[in-house]
């Protein structure tokens with residue numbers, strides 16, 4: 001049922017992990033949640049119905065791509081992203097800043113925002129906190145992300161402080177420009193690189209502004225899992241306990257389990273979809289490259305225990321053939337499998353938190369990843 005207010009309720013906890021529900025104008029999100037990435041208003045190779053069948057409650061859309069093509073105002077005129085891509089459940093859109101900085105060489109950043117040239121037609125664009133809020137409003141995003149700067153990694157303390165403080169000024173401008181609507185939310189983004197004092201300063205600055213949820217940015221940028229986890233260990237305990245926590249751009253299956261155990265509720269990552277198109281399968285026993293010749297005569301399914309269409313109806317030999325022949329069906333089937341496997345991990349953790357058995361879930365998970373037969 002669609003709520004008319006944006007709300008987060010926690011139904012169980014297990015250590016630092018939380019089992020919750022985010023209720024929104026477009027339906028509920030069961031947390032811990034994984035958001036498939038739908039960059040250009042599509043989860044590549046998947047229909048929205050198929051994405052729903054994997055168990056996803058919410059998708060991510062990219063402001064940078066959509067503002068360039070087909071254009072934010074055009075999507076707005078056509079009824080917004082939900083109608084445009086036929087996904088009526090929650091959609092979170094990012095603010096565009098991260099992708100301008102990571103995808104576009106022809107960009108300039110200053111206190112006001114970022115200016116850049118389109119990689120499609122060379123047209124000049126400007127992204128500011130105010131323009132980003134306007135674009136995400138045209139897209140009719142259920143959850144809007146504040147406009148921030150992801151501090152490059154590594155960064156010395158002074159650089160990280162300067163970058164984080166600019167993002168906090170942009171967070172304030174984002175909050176002031178955001179058009180609040182019943183059932184819609186605005187999330188702030190914590191920065192501060194891997195410095196505990198800066199992370200705490202950023203959490204406090206965002207808490208003072210007041211957001212519907214809080215993302216942890218500036219991670220999954222090459223710092224490695226140990227530094228990511230130690231940064232989470234100092235950051236999540238300082239964040240409001242009754243608001244959703246979203247770790248941006250994460251991650252591999254073991255990142256998800258470790259981050260949920262450290263208090264994270266929401267995730268997005270291109271890995272399951274991008275790897276699926278590149279013949280890499282994520283399974284409970286580890287990753288499998290379906291282009292490897294050893295699969296050519298293997299009549300077994302990818303994973304006997306998986307209920308996705310790829311594992312129910314096809315063999316490894318067939319998947320191997322599809323990738324060798326560069327058939328589109330290979331990308332579709334393996335994308336479906338990877339997304340369903342990611343949702344199975346989230347389902348497993350949601351159930352484990354409800355039972356108070358997340359620690360043993362994690363032990364079994366890591367053991368199978370280590371010595372499974374793949």
Ligand SMILES: O=c1[nH]cnc2cc3nc(NCc4cccs4)[nH]c3cc12
Nearest residue numbers: 098148149150217218219220221248249
């Ligand atoms: O601080 C951030 N602010 C706003 N968006 C982000 C997205 C992010 N995505 C990753 N990692 C996944 C990656 C995707 C492409 C290159 S790295 N880390 C991220 C950090 C941020």
Ligand SMILES: [Zn+2]
Nearest residue numbers: 306308311337
């Ligand atoms: Zn499967």
